[in-house]
Amino acid sequence: VGIPKTMDNDVPGTDYCIGFSTCITRTIQLTNSLRTSAGSHERFMVLEVFGRYAGFTAMLPTMAGAANRCVIPEHKFNIERLTELLSADRKRNPSHYSTVLVSEGAMFEGGEMVFEKEAADAFGHKKLGGIGDLVSEELTHISPKYNNGKKIEVINQKLGYLVRCGDPDAIDSIVPMAYGNLALDLILGKIHGRLVVLKNGRYDNMPIDTVTSTKKVVNIKEHYSTERLRPHYASFEMRPLFIMTSEMG
Incomplete structure (x- = not known):
């Protein structure tokens, strides 16, 4: 019996994974706290956040107003366009x-993922990191083109483990309790090979092989503007709590 737990919220079959809400809450709080520094120095602010293959942790805070733009793993972005947009936002x-959230798995147009280390972990994953640094360098380099020949400096911060430490928020206090009870009920009922999930606002369970049968990523066509480099949404009516996290791309 499995319980979905990852801040990236990219486990297929469930709308929600333990840790996601706290991650989003922390990201919004930290981004808002850094605004005073960005404003007092009149700079671009580049914040690298978690998100190896899915950009939910950058999308939701941006949708909530924490950032002007976000770049995510599902769409390779044009750095020239990002600079143009951020320059206009700043003006x-x-x-x-102006602020951009950069998923750790985001990639430049024509590029690949940026790794902090070549060594892989127990699951074969190399440690991602450094895309925020590269974005910051390029923004500074290109910015004079959109700022009357003057360079715009950058505040570059990797939020990292700051978003996954401390106490959980309300949702991440309630959902794990429910998931744990659901899992125990299945075990006591001698029911195995299931994944406890939260689907359409209700707790349920489904075959555990759902986790490996597909991928859960941001649906670019429905929820992300590749032109504006930010979340896109036409209506919130009858949408789930976290808007774009119930779909599998």
């Missing part, structure tokens, strides 16, 4: 700053 902002 419109009375405090003269």
Whole structure:
């Protein structure tokens, strides 16, 4: 019997994985806290967040207003376009700053994932990291083109483990309790090979091989504007709590 737990919220079959809400809450809080520095220095702010294959942890905070733009693993982005957008955002902002959230798995147009280390973990995954640094360098380099020849400096911060430490938020206090009880009920009922899930606002379970039968990523066509490099949504009516996390791309 399995319980879905990952901040990236990319386990297929469930709308929700333990840790996701706290990650989103922390990201919004930390981004808002850094605004004063970005505004006082009138800079771009680049924040690298978790998200190896799925960009939910960058999408939701951006949708909530924490950032102007986000770049995610599901779409290889054009750095020139990102610089243009952030420069325009900064110009419109009375405090003269703009913010982009960068998923650790995000890739430049024509590029591949950036790894911090070549060594792989027990699951064969190399440690991602460094895309935020590269984005920051390129933004500074290209910015004069969109700022009357003047370079725009960057505040570059990797949020990393700051978003996965401390106490869980309300949702991450309630859901794990429910998941644990659901899993125990299945075990006591001698029912195996199941994954406890939260689907369409209700607790349930499904075959555990759902986890490996497909991938759960951001549906670009439905939820991400590749032109504006930010979440896209036409209507919230009858949508699930976290909007785009109930679909498998």
